[in-house]
């Protein structure tokens with residue numbers, strides 16, 4: 001039986017789905033009593049930062065996916081934003097000191113960040129943002145989740161235990177390329193309009209992003225405009241199939257970028 005902490009977000013939800021598909025028992029943790037999780041998952045409601053609230057987690061858990069605020073490529077590539085790298089590193093250290101067997105999945109920019117652009121795309125077809133030249137290697141949440149499932153179900157602890165994996169997508173688009181690829185997925189010409197960085201934070205709370213995200217996001221974009229973010233072939237080497245390109249993510253999620261109201 002596997003415990004997934006962070007089961008309502010992109011990586012956790014996909015991991016729950018894949019574990020269930022493989023016939024495994026899953027306990028999905030959420031702080032939200034109204035959360036809807038994949039059929040077949042046992043839901044444990046509580047706040048993982050206050051373990052005493054997790055009263056419905058059964059005994060007999062074999063392995064745990066710890067997803068929220070856990071790890072990122074930022075640890076190895078902090079650029080000028082060491083504060084964020086240090087936060088992730090502190091979580092990794094706690095995991096290493098836990099006495100449990102562990103695998104660290106340090107992930108690059110998620111393809112699943114792109115829905116933050118959806119309201120602008122639906123309304124105007126123009127994404128307004130800073131650092132259009134910033135190059136990352138966006139990773140599909142399925143690739144991360146498949147890696148997580150491999151590590152969780154590695155019952156002999158032969159392959160993944162004690163391993164730190166830097167996971168990225170297979171291609172390295174800049175932000176303009178990503179907007180263009182979304183346009184191809186929805187059959188509409190889209191464009192990226194460059195803003196001064198100072199103009200961007202004001203727009204972000206309206207996109208539902210957490211308070212610390214503008215600093216974090218703008219900081220890394222500034223760095224990746226100067227020097228591309230990391231790119232590895234780890235997903236392909238460990239999964240034995242090519243990592244999924246951003247275009248695959250965009251095609252699967254195209255509905256988010258299309259207005260349901262036709263004029």
Ligand SMILES: NC(=O)c1ccc[n+]([C@@H]2O[C@H](COP(=O)([O-])OP(=O)(O)OC[C@H]3O[C@@H](n4cnc5c(N)ncnc54)[C@H](OP(=O)(O)O)[C@@H]3O)[C@@H](O)[C@H]2O)c1
Nearest residue numbers: 006008009010011030031067068069070071072107109110
């Ligand atoms: N987005 C990126 O580009 C990127 C890049 C590299 C690494 N990462 C890291 O990858 C991991 C997975 O990201 P994700 O987007 O799937 O998940 P996430 O946004 O970090 O959050 C996962 C879920 O965890 C739960 N949660 C429990 N305690 C929380 C807390 N104190 N603060 C925030 N959420 C809490 C929330 O679910 P409930 O509300 O249901 O409890 C939330 O939906 C995170 O560690 C993230 O930092 C992200």
